[in-house]
Amino acid sequence: MADIIAKSAEKGSWLSRRIREWAVDFIKDDENLLIAKYGKMNGSVLEDKDLAQELHLHLQGIGKYVAAQDLVNYMATDEMKRCLNLNKGISLRTAQRWMKQMEYRWTKEPKGMYSDSHEREDIVDYRQNVFLPCWAELSKYTRKFTEDGDEIGSPEAEAAKVAQKERRKTKQQALKEIDEQWDDEELERTFVAAPDRKVIVIWRHDECIFYANDRRKIRWVHADEKVKPYAKGEGASMMVAAFMLEHGRLAHWTFWPGGKRDGYYMTAKILEHATEAMDILDKTQPDERHVFAYDNATTHMARAPDALSARKMVVKPPTSKSKKTNFLCPMNMANGVEYVRMQNRTFADSTSQSLYFPENHPQAGIFKGMRNLIHEQIAKGAVLPNPDKLKAECKGFKCLPRHTDCCCHCVLFTQPNFTNQKSMLKEHCEARGYEVIFFPKFHCELNCIEQGWGFVKRIYHMFPTSSKEEDLERNMNAALDSVPLKSMQK
Numbered sequence: 001m002a003d004i005i006a007k008s009a010e011k012g013s014w015l016s017r018r019i020r021e022w023a024v025d026f027i028k029d030d031e032n033l034l035i036a037k038y039g040k041m042n043g044s045v046l047e048d049k050d051l052a053q054e055l056h057l058h059l060q061g062i063g064k065y066v067a068a069q070d071l072v073n074y075m076a077t078d079e080m081k082r083c084l085n086l087n088k089g090i091s092l093r094t095a096q097r098w099m100k101q102m103e104y105r106w107t108k109e110p111k112g113m114y115s116d117s118h119e120r121e122d123i124v125d126y127r128q129n130v131f132l133p134c135w136a137e138l139s140k141y142t143r144k145f146t147e148d149g150d151e152i153g154s155p156e157a158e159a160a161k162v163a164q165k166e167r168r169k170t171k172q173q174a175l176k177e178i179d180e181q182w183d184d185e186e187l188e189r190t191f192v193a194a195p196d197r198k199v200i201v202i203w204r205h206d207e208c209i210f211y212a213n214d215r216r217k218i219r220w221v222h223a224d225e226k227v228k229p230y231a232k233g234e235g236a237s238m239m240v241a242a243f244m245l246e247h248g249r250l251a252h253w254t255f256w257p258g259g260k261r262d263g264y265y266m267t268a269k270i271l272e273h274a275t276e277a278m279d280i281l282d283k284t285q286p287d288e289r290h291v292f293a294y295d296n297a298t299t300h301m302a303r304a305p306d307a308l309s310a311r312k313m314v315v316k317p318p319t320s321k322s323k324k325t326n327f328l329c330p331m332n333m334a335n336g337v338e339y340v341r342m343q344n345r346t347f348a349d350s351t352s353q354s355l356y357f358p359e360n361h362p363q364a365g366i367f368k369g370m371r372n373l374i375h376e377q378i379a380k381g382a383v384l385p386n387p388d389k390l391k392a393e394c395k396g397f398k399c400l401p402r403h404t405d406c407c408c409h410c411v412l413f414t415q416p417n418f419t420n421q422k423s424m425l426k427e428h429c430e431a432r433g434y435e436v437i438f439f440p441k442f443h444c445e446l447n448c449i450e451q452g453w454g455f456v457k458r459i460y461h462m463f464p465t466s467s468k469e470e471d472l473e474r475n476m477n478a479a480l481d482s483v484p485l486k487s488m489q490k
Helices: 002-008 013-028 049-062 068-075 078-084 092-101 121-139 155-165 171-181 267-284 370-379 408-413 424-430 449-460 469-481 485-489
Strands: 200-211 237-245 248-255 289-294 329-333 336-340 435-438
Touching (some): 068 078, 200 449, 237 449, 267 289, 370 408, 424 435
Parallel strands (some): 200 289, 289 435
Antiparallel strands (some): 200 237, 237 248, 329 336
């Protein structure tokens, strides 16, 4: 038995003999037990919470690039040695153990995730109280499709139901029978028509960029295959912008982005793109009610240069009406920048209120200032706080939540004329009878066109690698054309 114990401890015959001696001594006297000769067992000084906290604060004060040597240097100070009654400091190895006990690890800096503010208060308010109710109302009057991509209520969908119930029939046989029984002109769809008897079609809009060097990186690689370096950078890029729905793509635009190429997809191009889409729909689908759904991007939400905005208004009238001192709006024109007046707002009785003094006023053409504008509103019956007792703006324009009377900027900013100011895109489309809605910020998953881009990118990655721009354009168009219509309808 002693040999087995010694062997399990990876020791030799000496330990085996000692075990037998200890056993004989214990049999002769049961109080003759082995006593550890290693002295008192001391705990780590880091068990002192005050010391551990002090070391943590010291490391935090150094910054993110801390080292075990920082603990060695800190513990070697006269103050720490006197506080802990030490004759000398600690070794580097001890400092490394302490770093682990304080939950530090020598490793690559972890990559954090982008905080997309899904649950930010204003985002949640827009999503729950504006977007979702609007989307639910519009969805009542849109076409619905089955998992196979057939329109619900169509002969194809009904044939699929019959074929599923009667397994001996194929979908084609059932469709033939239904066609014989139903008159296509009298076929009633299962969706409900809107009050104006028009079907609503929601066109999802988005953009996507394709890069020449964007190819699949994971594949089966033979052990003898020679290693080749990746191409540097992303290579040439091409952008596509389109609307997508069950009918397919609409107003498909492609261009080479860049300052010295086709430019960028800014507000002017977005308006031009929307115009092309509306021109097509006016000719091909004039009897349907069309809605354009855009991401909540800055370029989509941009307002007209002279749109109402209280952000940069001054509290008092400027000293002169020059473009440098007067409150004017810069507008980019073909021959340069032109400064124009901000558009008028309305009083409670719907009459117009100019933001500038009239021509018969001593300060004709000069911005009235926020206090005068608020006083005029009060004189017309608006219930607003006295602007003379308000400051111009809260620090950084960061007013307290749900406060509407903390500063002059906030008073004007929360007025209906300012809050209901529409974007250029919305005004442009509504002028032609088209509706525009915006997805909530950071909610790209709500736009089903993203799934279409994913399908396209998967096909695009399978093409052979090439840095040529003509190959990039050809491969991108081939990938776009590969998306089945059934997939869009699902």
